[in-house]
Amino acid sequence: MRIKHRNLFCTALVALSVAGCKVPAIVQREPNRIVPAAYATGGTDSSSTASLSWKQFFTDPYLQQLIDTALLRNQELLTTLQEIQIAKNDVLFRQGALRPSVGARLGLGVEKVGRYTSQGAGDASTEIDEGKEVPDPLTDITGAVYATWEIDIWHKLRTAKQAAITRYLATVEGRNFVRTNLVAEIADNYYELLALDNQLSIVQQNIGLQQNALGIVKVQKEAARVTELAVQKFNAEVLSSQSLEWGIRQRITETENRINFLLGRFPQPVPRATGEFFSLQPASVQPGLPAHLLTGRPDIRQAELQLAAAKLDVQVARKEFLPSLGISSAIGLQAFKPSYLLKAPESILY
Structure with missing residues (x-):
């Protein structure tokens, strides 16, 4: 009986061990692919306001004139234009590496070797012409044309050129980003200026109105209708409003200075529309689709191009470890005396 219970216990233990060692099954969940039928405002129109030019969006002629001036004279934008020129020159440099390079060399030198050396002993026993020994010291007159060409067997130079082109496109997108920020900042300060004027x-x-009320209160005081306390109260209100006026004037000057700084000019009054603040109607904004918003942002496009250029730079760095194949040639004239340069083929070098 005891042996039977022991067998049952061993069987249960083995079953529990097998169940405990079982590998859990992989549970796969179906991705939720349900998306809203419309975005933001509920429309399905994929057109975006970002595709409009700033002249179509901002119709104020004063604002357009300010933006045109800023695009021509803003210091940060001019800096980005120079960066574009640098990137363009780098593309030309990388493109030139794919082609043979040709150069010319014109040299004049003097060499004095020791008499008791192999070269000195050989020169002393050598005659240039009959009865004419090699002069000592020996001059060297050389005029030659040479060419070199590295064969791009690993596409290293082509990859470097592609990286330079990608980096150039990134600088163009960087300029577009600066232009977008510049237009937005000028428009923001311009409308803030209109609000401050209003x-x-x-x-x-x-x-x-407060000054008129103060005058009425003074007349009432002379008629003993009110006390001096009422006069001082209205006077304080007038002074408080005047201090607020000077604070607004200070903010107007600061805003004008910010606009002048963006325009790259000295502080001066900013021409603007007057009396139309409450009649301004904001233009309707079409958000478009989120994917279009991302592809339309120049800073994102710039980052993508910079990443692509960095990947190409890594490829170029790896190919630098591989052997390179180059072809070089030269032809010219060389002699120790000018009259011997025209004696061919003895004076020809290659």
Whole structure:
């Protein structure tokens, strides 16, 4: 009986061990591919306001004139234009490496070797012409044309050229990003300036009304209708509004200076529209699709191109470890005396 219980216990233990050692099955979940039928405002139109030019979006002639001036004179934008020129020259440099290079050399030198050396002993026993020994010291006059060409067997030079082109396109996108930020910043400051002008006009109207009320209170005080406390209270209101007026004027000057800085010119009044602030209607913005918004941003395109250029640079660095094959040639004239240069073929070198 005891042996039977022992067998049952061993069987249960083996079953539990097999169940405990079982590998759990991989649970695969179906991805949720359900997306909204529309984006943002509920429309399905894929057109985006970002595809419009800034002249179509900003129709204020004063603002357009400011933006045109900034695109011509902004210092940061001019810096990006120089970076584009540098990248363009780098493309030309990389392209030139694929072609043979040709150069010319014209040299004049003097050599003095020891008499008791193999070269000195050989020169002393050698005659250039009958009865004429090799002069000592020996001059060297050389005029030659040479050419070199590296064969791009591993596509190293072509990859370097492609990296330079990609980096050039990245600098172009960087310029577009600077242009976009510049236009947005000028427009933001311009409309802030219009709002400050409108605020200043309202404060000046309030000051006029408060001054009239102060005059009425003074007349009432002379008629013993009110006390001096009422006069001082209205006077304090007038002074408070006047201090607010000067604060707004200070903000107007600061905003004008920011615009002038973006335009690359000295501080001066900024021409702008007057009396049209409340009639301004913001243009409707079409967001488009999120994917289009990402592809339309120049900073994202710049980052993508910079990453692609970095990958190409890694390929070029790896191919630098491989052997290279180059072809070089030269032809010219060389002699120790000018009159011997025209004696061919003895004076020809190659």
